[in-house]
Amino acid sequence: MTLGEREQDAIRAVLDGLEREVDVKLELGPTATPVTLLAAGGREIDSNAVARDIVEAVCALSDRVSLSIIEHDEPGPWPRTTIGTGLEYLGMPAGYELTTLVHGILEAGRAAPGLGDASLERLAAIDQDVAIDVYVTPT
Amino acid sequence: MLLAYKLALASPRVTARGIEASEFAVDADRHGVQAVPAIVVDDRYAWAGAVPEAVFVERVLAAAAG
Numbered sequence: 001m002t003l004g005e006r007e008q009d010a011i012r013a014v015l016d017g018l019e020r021e022v023d024v025k026l027e028l029g030p031t032a033t034p035v036t037l038l039a040a041g042g043r044e045i046d047s048n049a050v051a052r053d054i055v056e057a058v059c060a061l062s063d064r065v066s067l068s069i070i071e072h073d074e075p076g077p078w079p080r081t082t083i084g085t086g087l088e089y090l091g092m093p094a095g096y097e098l099t100t101l102v103h104g105i106l107e108a109g110r111a112a113p114g115l116g117d118a119s120l121e122r123l124a125a126i127d128q129d130v131a132i133d134v135y136v137t138p139t
Numbered sequence: 140m141l142l143a144y145k146l147a148l149a150s151p152r153v154t155a156r157g158i159e160a161s162e163f164a165v166d167a168d169r170h171g172v173q174a175v176p177a178i179v180v181d182d183r184y185a186w187a188g189a190v191p192e193a194v195f196v197e198r199v200l201a202a203a204a205g
Binding site for chain 1: 140141143144145146147148149150152153154155156157158159160161162163167170172175176177178179180181182192193196197199200203
């Protein structure tokens with residue numbers, strides 16, 4: 001099992017806060033493309049398989065989360081997890097980034113944005129598209 | 140990471156993507172990432188490190204305008 005019982009209980013408690021249904025899409029690439037991760041002690045890891053295990057395990061913990069999986073034949077930016085319509089995560093949502101996946105789903109399932117009024121006012125004034133990438137590590 | 144997601148959920152103009160730096164090391168190098176979390180706005184390195192919500196919003200808007 002990818003997630004221990006305590007992790008499952010904690011994630012289930014978070015996802016109990018979902019106020020609406022959330023679609024999660026996981027896109028995987030060719031299976032024979034292991035990556036070597038310094039964060040994993042330089043071991044080769046099949047990132048597609050790890051991502052699939054984690055995302056499937058998390059999504060199974062709430063009946064308000066539905067998961068679709070697409071397998072691509074060509075190399076590309078995989079694994080890619082899309083939460084709702086616009087939140088993406090490239091790579092394995094492992095370690096600390098498991099929190100990003102779980103709370104990303106929670107945020108997407110909120111009825112109202114989880115930001116303060118001042119931030120919402122500033123964002124309402126945006127008149128151009130803005131793309132934010134956040135580089136992270138799983139440890 | 141969650142702040143970026145919150146911005147994307149709050150504005151249809153904003154998209155947010157988390158990228159695992161060691162799996163996508165070529166992209167991280169291209170953006171000059173040396174520490175995480177590193178924030179890239181409109182394909183340009185902006186800053187590294189966690190900041191409060193108000194600061195995050197202002198920095199993203201400034202980077203987008205710059």
